[in-house]
Amino acid sequence: MDRFAGKSVVITGGNKGIGYSIAERFVSEGANVVIASVEDQVMEAATKLGPNTRSFVCDVTDKEQVAALYEFAKSEFGGTDVSVQNAGIITIAKVEDLTEQDWDATMEVNTKGVFLCCQEAIRHMRASGNGGRLINTASGQARDGFIYTPHYAASKFGVMGLTQSLAKEVALEAITVNAICPGIIRTDMWDYNDRIWGKMLGNFGPGELMENWVQNNIPMKRAGEGSDVAGLVAFLASKDATYITGQTINVDGGLIMS
């Protein structure tokens, strides 16, 4: 399928995990893709993805760097048709141990970072007059906050709110704005969650807590893969999703059914 032939797609946090799987999916369907992340390894990831991919080092919390990212997409591929706000961080701590720094850093990346990218992407989409698609990565925690992560849950609830507000503002300009809620997906974040929650919630060995969680809470009894999330993102970016906006959609094997 070449659903995205000639389309320009920007993906933050595209060097690994869910973001990389999303990039693979768009490349396989003919898109030109810019992946962005804070570390230099983003260049290696782009090389692996092939000639239709470029890399850009960008901290999504920095307005000037975000502006430069979308200028780069314009100079390389003529603009931005699809922007996937996927970069995110998590820390886990009991309430009395959660620092103000943890709170601020999480809000900065997960919520402000999403907003700054949407703001810049919309500026470019409006200027082109061709419409566009914005897809924001929230989390199952935007539906149901898990224990020891109030800052992360709040940051992801924020993503859902800004998605709805922006969707209303740009609805008449053929720009759709949607959010996705991945459940439990195997990435570096899975490893971190397994290690820290595993210690805090009981004496779980490596891999045990997350597998236990999956078996007891996910009706499909398997963790998600990046490709499961990429399928939803590609659908929301496709022509089939033209009439869908302001929505938050779970991709979690049935973990949360609301």
Ligand code: NDP
């Ligand atoms: P990873 O930890 O594997 O990847 C996170 C990505 O975000 C990396 O590419 C990282 O870049 C990038 N990033 C972090 N901070 C910044 C920043 N300031 N500026 C630019 N990029 C940044 O996580 P996942 O792939 O698991 O998660 C992707 C998204 O999905 C996140 O928003 C996460 O909250 C969400 N999610 C994940 C779930 C899961 O189970 N894995 C479940 C629900 C939601 P670098 O490598 O350069 O640091």
